Amino acid sequence: MLYALCFLLFMIGLYSAVVKKNMVKIVIGIMIMEYAVNLFLIMLGYRLGGKAPIVGEEDIAGAGGQVSDLFLNTSVDPLPQALVLTTIVICLGSLALMISICIRVHEKYGTFDITEIRRLKG
Amino acid sequence: MKGMTIIVKTIAGWVKILIFMFGIYVVLFGDITPGGGFAGGVILASSYILLMLAFGRESVEKNLPQALALKLLCCGVLAFAAIAISGLFFGADGFFWNYIYQEWLAGKDVEFLKAGIIPLAELAIGLAVAASLFLVILNLSSFRSDISVDEKE
Amino acid sequence: MLIFYILLLFILIAAIIAVETKDLLSSVICIGAIGFGASIMFLFLRAPDIAMTQIVVEVLGLIILIRATIRRDLTFISGDREFFGTVVSVVIIFTIGLAGLTVFQSLQDFGNPIFANVPDAASQEYISQGLAKTGAENLVASIILDFRAYDTLGETTVLFTTIIGSLVILRREGRKTLEGPDQ
Numbered sequence: 001m002l003y004a005l006c007f008l009l010f011m012i013g014l015y016s017a018v019v020k021k022n023m024v025k026i027v028i029g030i031m032i033m034e035y036a037v038n039l040f041l042i043m044l045g046y047r048l049g050g051k052a053p054i055v056g057e058e059d060i061a062g063a064g065g066q067v068s069d070l071f072l073n074t075s076v077d078p079l080p081q082a083l084v085l086t087t088i089v090i091c092l093g094s095l096a097l098m099i100s101i102c103i104r105v106h107e108k109y110g111t112f113d114i115t116e117i118r119r120l121k122g
Numbered sequence: 123m124k125g126m127t128i129i130v131k132t133i134a135g136w137v138k139i140l141i142f143m144f145g146i147y148v149v150l151f152g153d154i155t156p157g158g159g160f161a162g163g164v165i166l167a168s169s170y171i172l173l174m175l176a177f178g179r180e181s182v183e184k185n186l187p188q189a190l191a192l193k194l195l196c197c198g199v200l201a202f203a204a205i206a207i208s209g210l211f212f213g214a215d216g217f218f219w220n221y222i223y224q225e226w227l228a229g230k231d232v233e234f235l236k237a238g239i240i241p242l243a244e245l246a247i248g249l250a251v252a253a254s255l256f257l258v259i260l261n262l263s264s265f266r267s268d269i270s271v272d273e274k275e
Numbered sequence: 276m277l278i279f280y281i282l283l284l285f286i287l288i289a290a291i292i293a294v295e296t297k298d299l300l301s302s303v304i305c306i307g308a309i310g311f312g313a314s315i316m317f318l319f320l321r322a323p324d325i326a327m328t329q330i331v332v333e334v335l336g337l338i339i340l341i342r343a344t345i346r347r348d349l350t351f352i353s354g355d356r357e358f359f360g361t362v363v364s365v366v367i368i369f370t371i372g373l374a375g376l377t378v379f380q381s382l383q384d385f386g387n388p389i390f391a392n393v394p395d396a397a398s399q400e401y402i403s404q405g406l407a408k409t410g411a412e413n414l415v416a417s418i419i420l421d422f423r424a425y426d427t428l429g430e431t432t433v434l435f436t437t438i439i440g441s442l443v444i445l446r447r448e449g450r451k452t453l454e455g456p457d458q
Contacts, residue, residue, distance in 0.1 A: 001385075002279055002280070002283065003379045004376060005280075006283070007372070007375050007376065007379070009286060009287060011368055011371070012287070012290045012294055013290070013294075015294065015364070016294040018368070019360075019365070020294075024299055024302070024343065025299075027340075028293055028294070028302055028303075028340075032290050032293070032294075032309065035286075035309055035310065035313050038313070042317060042320050042322050043320065043385065044382075044388070044389070045390075046320050046385070047387070048386035050321055051321065052156070052321045052323055053321075053402065054155070054156065054323075054412060054413050054414065055412045055414065056412075066406075066407060067402065067406060072399075072402055072403055075402055075414075076321045076322070076388065077388045077389075077398050078398065078414045078415050079390075079397060079398045081322050081325055081415050082415050082418040082423065082426075083426070084322075085158070085160055085325060085328060085419060086419065086426065088325070088328050088329055088332050089164070089332065089430070090433055090434060092332045092335060093254070093434050093437035093441075095336050095340070096339055096437070097437050097444070099343045100258075100265075102343055103262075103445070104445070148327075152413065152416050153411035153416045153417070154411075154412050155413065156323035156327060156413065156415075157324055157413075158324055158415070158416050161324060161327045161328040161331065164328065164332055164335065167335070168331060175338075195438070199431055202428070202431055203428075206424070218424045218428075220409060223409060223410050236410050236411075237409055237410040237411035237416075237417070238409065238421075239421070240410075240411050240416060240417065240420045243424075243427075244416070244420065247427070247431065250431060250434070250435070254434060254438040257438060257442065258339075258441050259335070259338065261441070261442055262339060262342050262343075263342060265445050
């Protein structure tokens with residue numbers, strides 16, 4: 001059920017990116033899709049009643065840094081977190097690129113409406 | 123962009139150093155506490171963006187000009203690549219190997235550089251991310267489109 | 276589990292407002308609310324570095340978006356809507372939604388990660404051998420910088436290229452004679 005709500009968020013972003021005529025609304029749709037994908041990936045790796053994947057003092061059992069079995073059975077999945085961490089910073093970079101394109105187009109045509117831009121020819 | 127009133131400027135002058143120190147703490151302790159290079163880099167950039175919002179763009183550009191920020195960005199990315207390649211010179215098994223930990227420090231109980239190559243790479247990434255975000259917001263705020271230019275039509 | 280439903284409902288309502296309202300400034304503020312709700316949800320999902328990164332990235336994203344939409348004289352878009360194109364798009368998106376919902380039947384339940392049932396998954400080795408092989412106590416940092424360092428190299432390249440591209444788009448030649456008074 002939680003996965004379905006996350007997918008509904010993705011559908012809302014897709015609707016805004018496809019149907020809307022305002023360029024900033026298209027950018028907002030793409031941002032909502034990115035948030036939905038990040039949420040979904042982290043929700044995949046969650047364990048009920050789990051711990052964050054950081055080894056504390058009480059989790060080390062044995063010499064050489066071996067972790068205890070309790071930690072192995074109650075920690076959440078660290079791999080999707082590693083993938084999403086870099087994705088979030090790339091989302092910021094792509095937002096900056098999209099907004100700079102929008103500003104340039106607004107400077108040249110005077111409007112954010114994509115149907116007007118199709119009709120004017122420079 | 124223009125600056126703000128005198129109250130905002132005073133408080134921003136005190137707060138910016140705390141944000142900068144917190145950013146450096148998050149980057150340096152990235153292998154022990156949550157955080158790491160990416161979050162710390164964005165926090166470092168946001169301390170300069172606070173300055174830009176409070177004092178205006180020109181005074182920040184005198185402090186850290188765009189050319190210097192571009193050089194810092196290139197240094198950060200180059201340092202990351204250099205750390206990756208330097209393993210090949212020290213007898214590592216391949217590209218991007220954690221040779222500092224495997225050869226010298228495994229099993230020992232040191233305080234400095236405990237995780238080998240990881241803190242150095244975090245520093246390089248933090249520098250690169252901070253410089254890049256500072257550059258992009260500096261350029262976005264200096265783009266004046268309501269000056270009538272002759273390149274329209 | 277109740278807190279997840281409440282937060283997701285908050286995010287969904289903010290997303291619907293962001294998409295449907297006519298004022299651009301309200302949409303941008305709702306994007307800020309979505310990012311904030313997502314950051315709190317990451318805290319409850321036991322991902323502290325993601326929560327920290329998400330909240331500062333969302334604040335900077337708000338600054339970038341507001342820079343683009345404020346002081347532009349056209350914040351209200353009017354005009355006739357194409358009825359046929361809208362209906363076809365909504366029908367296609369609805370079909371995609373139905374097809375996606377049937378995929379979720381084959382996923383595990385929420386709260387039961389995949390690596391707990393597969394004994395030779397990669398995450399098992401990362402958790403049990405992470406401290407011994409890399410010496411870092413933050414397992415996420417050991418994954419992104421030691422076990423899977425190529426992905427970080429690719430991410431640095433993508434970020435660098437994106438920022439250089441954005442600088443090239445915003446460059447303006449011959450600005451020194453056009454600097455008007457700073458209003």
